[in-house]
Amino acid sequence: MPKVLILSASTGGGHNSAANAIKEELVALGCEVSVVDAIESASPILNKIVSEGYEKSAKYVPVTYKAFYKISSGKSRKEDLDVLVRRIIGRKILHLVNDFKPDAIIGTHPFPMMALTRYKEQGTINVPVVSIITDYTAHTCYIQNSVDAYIVGDVDVSYILKNSGIAPEKIHPFGIPINSSFLNTERVNTVKKNLDLDDKFTVLVMGGSFGAGSIKESLMELLSSRYDFQIIVVTGRDVKLKAKLDELVEIMRPKKTVRILGFTKDVPELMTISNVLITKPGGLTTTEAIIKGIPMVIPYYIPGQEAENVDFLLNNGLALKTFKNYPLVTIIEILMDNPERLNEIKERMLKRSKADSSLKTAKLTLDLIESFSNKGQVSDL
Known part of the structure; x- marks a missing residue:
């Protein structure tokens, strides 16, 4: 039975909704699936800052959120944020992976993907990683070369990723996953x-x-x-x-x-x-x-x-x-x-309209697991 770890976050409703929608389809296809609020699990303090900070700034002082979003979109700031996120939650995310020993990892929020990047590049993690982009745009935080597949809401977003250096074959405009x-x-x-x-x-x-x-x-x-x-x-x-x-x-x-x-x-x-x-x-x-x-x-x-x-x-x-x-x-x-x-x-x-994104994402994940297995890339975590 394939094992899939889905790393989500409670910033808005979209990340968890997409995670649970994909879980439903994977379970129906015979997988063992664990959905984890990755930021909450790895760092309750960071989770409070990210989740409550997003909600309160977005609701009451949107100009503050706008400034953070714009600053973090810059290349140098994005690299700084990568390092910061890895330092705060990187090892704990790695422990989650080692404990569950998944055959694939899916992320519906960029922070867990940022935390995993270095381990994936070093070969510490040798399973396919799928990133779900839950908006009709792509913030630079999502851009990680070690991600094996990106699921995006529309073909328009494909061009944003391609223009950011992501290989076209990694991009799949299936739509944002929703529950059937x-x-x-x-x-x-x-x-x-x-x-x-x-x-x-x-x-x-x-x-x-x-x-x-x-x-x-x-x-x-x-x-x-x-x-x-x-x-x-x-x-x-x-x-x-x-x-x-x-x-x-x-x-x-x-x-x-x-x-x-x-x-x-x-x-x-x-x-x-x-x-x-x-x-x-x-x-x-x-x-x-x-x-x-x-x-x-x-x-x-x-x-x-x-x-x-x-x-x-x-x-x-x-x-x-x-x-x-x-x-x-x-x-x-x-x-x-x-x-x-x-x-x-x-x-x-x-x-x-793309109502079958969850199923397509689940099937793609299984295809990636099989592909990695055939190449002998999957290792015991």
Whole structure:
């Protein structure tokens, strides 16, 4: 039975989601799989800095996160960061590998890959390493010559990697892995009934797993429209925001149907029910929207990788972005009055949809294990 170690991290929801999606497919193919929050396991202190630092800076002081993202993108800074990460978590990541003795390693966050690089180059680790890039861009942290395969969200990202010196044969534009259950539509009518929604135009507002973005402002703007549509707001884990919005709706008593939800597992159903998604463009949310074919409107985003996700979406006609002369309400009203615009975006999204990335990634991993075995490259760890 092949053994696969998946190294993830809890910075946003995309890394763990991709890890678990791939695990599901590998297990179905007969593998023994261990998913480890690599940064938390190797260094709780670094994990607190990285995970909480990302969440708080992205949510409250995005200019700080933007500055860090930009500085760390430089070649010299990237080399410094490589060394720093290896010093902090390198040996503990190596211990994880030695304890589990995997036949392959998959990483859904760049830091574990950075920590493994030197050991891979030295031959201490002689198993295939697969790196999953969970955004529609590629920060320089992901660029490691010792990685055997890169899984990217779209062919556009392939060019970013190739222009960064990665060999084309290592790059696989399978899409960002998502759980196969996301495609299940059996509960759509149940969710719709539970929320007491009808068949009118529906706008879904989200801000990621921790509720980042100007969700309150977006809701207020939507409620100012004279057009008749219903609104679903998902605040994620932000309990305080949900309480504020519940109070706001109670005070305003709008004529529009408004449903305020906290963390929910019904996002697949909500995307199926809705006509438009107002959100920040995280890698996971973007992937889910493309697969569901729900046009995106972007009024807010976290500087850094999400800004580059916006570039990808706009360049490919997969989303609309608010501007001074195109505020949120104007865009929604345009789309309601011109449904062909919605359909055009939806058709483009469905053409770019890659719902089988998890399975393709699992099969590629098994192929790499077999290839390494045939070459006599796999050693006992």
